[in-house]
Amino acid sequence: MGIQGMELCAVAVVILLFIAVLKQFGILEPISAEDGGDAELELSAVRHQPEGLERLLARTRFTKKELQSLYRGFKSECPSGLVDEETFKLIYSQFFPQGDASTYAHFLFDAFDADRNGALCFQDFVIGLSILLRGTVHQKLKWAFNLYDINKDGYITKEEMLEIMKSIYDMMGRCIHPALRDSAPAEHVELFFQKMDRNGDGVVTFEEFLETCQKDEDIMSSMQIFENVI
């Protein structure tokens, strides 16, 4: 049996080699599965042009020169004209090397991305900046309220505030003094609600928020410190 087995093997090998030679000559076209077409062409990122300078001048409170210098900086960083969330998180994290700024950057991104299309274009960027730097106190507070209100339903709940607070504390990182306790964000949220929630219904509406902030001197004065950023 052994001999026959080996002879069978030998014959099988010979046949295989024969087929291989035939394939070489192209006589036997094997039925091979096609590769899935060409490699996908990576569509280059769509280039996004901002609105005209005149329109932006009308919509914001910046001067022409300011808009020009803002756009130059924006364009040199994002040649495609759009900032997606990952890039935004990356850029924002560079300012806070000790901690993790990605969660807060996510909230910021949502606050700036007014048309909710997942990318920041120059309009969103510059309109947001206009509110923050040149707007009235009312507008600034509205912006801040919008930032805290994660689901944009007009109410700040304790859970939303807790998330915001945790993301702010995350930016501080680990090496802080005094050492961060786990309850620090929650306590801060409590303090915030005590101050803001007038009628004690567990949510803060914009009217309560506005009223409390306008009465608080510290907050009012802090709102003004970034006047001359641009």
Add this chain to the structure above:
Amino acid sequence: MAAGVAAWLPFARAAAIGWMPVANCPMPLAPTEKNKRQDELIILNVSGRRFQTWRTTLERYPDTLLGSTEKEFFFNEDTKEYFFDRDPEVFRCILNFYRTGKLHYPRYECISAYDEELAFYGILPEIIGDCCYEEYKDRKRENAERLMDDNDSENNQEGSMPSLSFRQTMWRAFENPHTSTLALVFYYVTGFFIAVSVITNVVETVPCGTVPGNKELPCGERYAVAFFCLDTACVMIFTVEYLLRLFAAPSRYRFIRSVMSIIDVVAIMPYYIGLVMTNNEDVSGAFVTLRVFRVFRIFKFSRHSQGLRILGYTLKSCASELGFLLFSLTMAIIIFATVMFYAEKGSSASKFTSIPASFWYTIVTMTTLGYGDMVPKTIAGKIFGSICSLSGVLVIALPVPVIVSNFSRIYHQNQRADKRRAQKKARLARIRVAKTGSSNAYLHSKRNGLLNEALELTGSTEDEQHMTKGTSLIESQHHHLLHCLEKTTNHEFIDEQLFEQNCMESSMQNYPSSRSPSLSSHHGLTTSCCSRRNKKTTHLPNSSVPATRLRSMQELSTIHIQCSEQPSLTTSRSSLNMKSDDGLRPNCKTAQITTAIISIPTPPALTPEGESRPPPSSPSHSTNIPTTATTNIVKVSAL
């Protein structure tokens, strides 16, 4: 901070408005830009070629020539442009660095010219981008080697050498025979004797003539005495040479471990062992084996031949590739040997008695030697045998030239991969350094800033200007942003080391600390917002300036945690601060009580010393802290 990121700083600062309603303390004031200029185009004339750029582009890197006021030295009043009498080609790369934040190295540029330009413009070569960094390092290394070679040949041509000791001259003579005639003579003599020894070994075994009795004798046995004398002479020379080298070697231990000395020893050992051993019948067999080692004398020629050394080095460095080749060959041999064995099992009187016995057939067939001592007889055996020889051609003959070129390619690739890995470590280290640098810069400037506030109070403005010299506007704005974040969360950034220390301290504490004034940290941590207000309203009792500075340093060093040496002093100071703090407590959220101790930088006796030190950079300062802390930590917790 990266250039591009600086463009986003205004945005990050504006976004900080989101923290305002959440914070419980007022925010610090923003740094103001003194003499804020409208952004303008400036013209840089480099040897006639005009480059234009915005002023703010250049100011992104304030510690370079173009970014600082140093460029004013090159300002040409008549043409209102900055004129540099340098290479315009390289300047293109340098200006691009300011624009994009990445420094590239053009391949066509000479490495030393490029280095000079970088040094002139005050740019460190380490920031060359990853795309060009490897090339830059390679060229730099080649250049350094070339310089070293030049230096060496220069040194060799110099007649006057500093006087070396006798030992050093001897070693130089051994290593480099061209230094003196004696060394040359020695070199040729040893070479001659190595040749004589090798030829003797060979001729020893040739049968020369018959002796009555019809027995062919090898020459070695016929002229035994002559050969023995020759052998002795050679071994004498080799021994003397070895001992001289051992004496002259600068590091005897390293010399003994080197390959050449091992070869020397192996070459002469058999002779001595032969002398020691008598003509005992049992050991004579072993003695004969030892004589084989005499052939290693031929390796002594490698001292005389550069080529041999290079070959040895090449084989050593390509060892891994050769090993892989051997492994794949072994696999093929085993496969075919097994197949042949089972194919030939049935035939009678088959030479393929076992698989190891088939190895010989497989090797001989694959290398196309074909001795013919083992031949398959069955049909299956013949088929597989022919496949074996065909694949032998493929396996051995074809890849050999490919492997030869693969050697150099794979070798260089590995080197590059290792370099890249080493660079990656260096790159990550650089990034980490930059990160810690920026956070350290913040902490450092915070201390400076707090010191500034105190100085402002006492009216010493010249010192304040001295302190703020270091930070640029962008840095101060960034620090202001981080400061606002601290205020919002009522926590402060500290060093990694201090943080570890705090953890250590808090873990060593067995009981919750009392609210005794000497141990409570409310002073230390009711954050600088309150202490800042504090400074504005209280009058420091001591009017003399140096002492005030000391006092304010104590008050302000909220970050430094050191052990108190004199508790009494502590109480007095803390009570002073406590009085002023009381009124402000309700406004600020009180920090939790930890075991941190009130700080006194130094006992009063050492104050002048402490003050004369310039505001220390964080690394040096923080190194002071742990030492005092660790030595005194037991004392404090015992309190």
